[in-house]
Amino acid sequence: VREFDVIRAFSARFPAPPEAVIEPAGDDCAVVRLGGETWVAAADMLVSGRHFEDWAPPEDVGYKAVAANVSDVAAMGGIPRFVLVSGGAPDPEVVLRCMEGVLEACREFEVYPLGGDTTGADALVVDVAILGNLETEPILRSGARPGHLLAVTGELGASAAGLIALQAGGRKPARLVARHLRPRPRVAVGRAAARLGAGAMIDLSDGLASDVRHLCDRSGVGCRIDLDRLPVADDTRAYLLSRVREPRLVAATGGEDYELLLAAPEDVIGTIREETEVPLTVVGEVTPGSQPEFALGGRVVANLAGWDHF
């Protein structure tokens, strides 16, 4: 049983959703009518020994837990608004440090902490639930159509490169380590994409190879991704090569970049690009098939997969 199997088994047993639920669990966020408005909701739990090790300062763990949730709201085209945060650790001081990071992220992303819980625990754990609201229709994973282009925001692989540095015991290259510990979700791009008519969107948390598969599965389509087109920054590439890694494959599988993957007609991609300062790179296209295909240097790469937290 792997992580997605647990989620699938759990979701399949959900009761019938009440009328207020527009989109049940299974996308980046659920979508629900509250009052007269449309809201999105999600949760993410980070656990010591799984998502991070002793190299992660508790402040960064708290910050990242909020950022990961903000990214889920961004992937719906939503505006992050409120969080509830629960944290546990052996030492109350560590919980407090984690909560300091939570509050930094709350200020940074303009979300307000409605409350939460603190407790003792054998290892640091933090869970964040988020509420965001929508001023447009939500962008789901299921709206990709053959002919759409696939584009990613920002850059890929920097977070994974930072993780490799942290696991090796270093804090450098500092920019890459910061990309891993303090990701910057793409709220403005997500909102622009929703307003300008993107077909489908997902945030890149498990890694492009895994996340594009979710998007294809829910849209009932396939895709071709050209790994040579993935936006990998020079310092990421140089560091990964120095650690004997293939940069494009790390960028495709590394996870935790918290960039957005969009499927949209070519002209929509162009309009979104004009409206935002974040680079938007076309990396492939949606096909009528049922599987993602990845090519590297003109040759097909098989069995690319992302992250599993079990």
Place this chain on the structure above:
Amino acid sequence: VREFDVIRAFSARFPAPPEAVIEPAGDDCAVVRLGGETWVAAADMLVSGRHFEDWAPPEDVGYKAVAANVSDVAAMGGIPRFVLVSGGAPDPEVVLRCMEGVLEACREFEVYPLGGDTTGADALVVDVAILGNLETEPILRSGARPGHLLAVTGELGASAAGLIALQAGGRKPARLVARHLRPRPRVAVGRAAARLGAGAMIDLSDGLASDVRHLCDRSGVGCRIDLDRLPVADDTRAYLLSRVREPRLVAATGGEDYELLLAAPEDVIGTIREETEVPLTVVGEVTPGSQPEFALGGRVVANLAGWDHF
């Protein structure tokens, strides 16, 4: 640093609440305007080795995590509506069993699971965030006034007695064990109390001695509690005596009964009693002082305290 100190230190650093926030963290739930409606929100995390041990089946842990949150909504006079649930364990099968209990509780309390997260973890942990809505003004902890009577719903001490049995390695007395593992929050009484004009309300999760102190602190009042009046069921009393415990003191400090404590004028207590089937027992009165006073057999009992999760 103890649990409440962490929460206090954390809350003191919150940013200024946005206009939508009617009541920030610090009560059983926060209160917030979403769309044109008033909603309440809270979260509770249960951790292996702190809130339960190996004697707790994962299904019961999941069930109880939802029930504890439903109780927080009940204590505001709210209607529980949606939860987000994150769970972690070494074995995905254990997470699934925990989520089965979550879904049982969702059906039981008519809340819908909007989603959540699952992950590996070194020990079972589950965090539930809940949203409920209000059809009345929220009942806060801060509305107790001198002259109000203090009343509790249902019965006290049964959950603590069940815990003692579980810790001793038994599953009997079955009723008491069930009271500990599968608490029944008092949603209907909470709603009636809010509609009929109760002054203040809190749910009994940490234990009456500790929870009534929160209520007094936030209301700026004292109280007198007559421990001889606490509603302790016959089987609870008999079992506790057989384990050499003083039943009234266990009932006052044991925690996790998930009953409600209300402060209200005498006539309001009478009206609420007429409208619900759950017993409502007057156990004391609010005073102009600043501290709770507890009496047992006519003598003052000092230093009664509840539960600390660190």
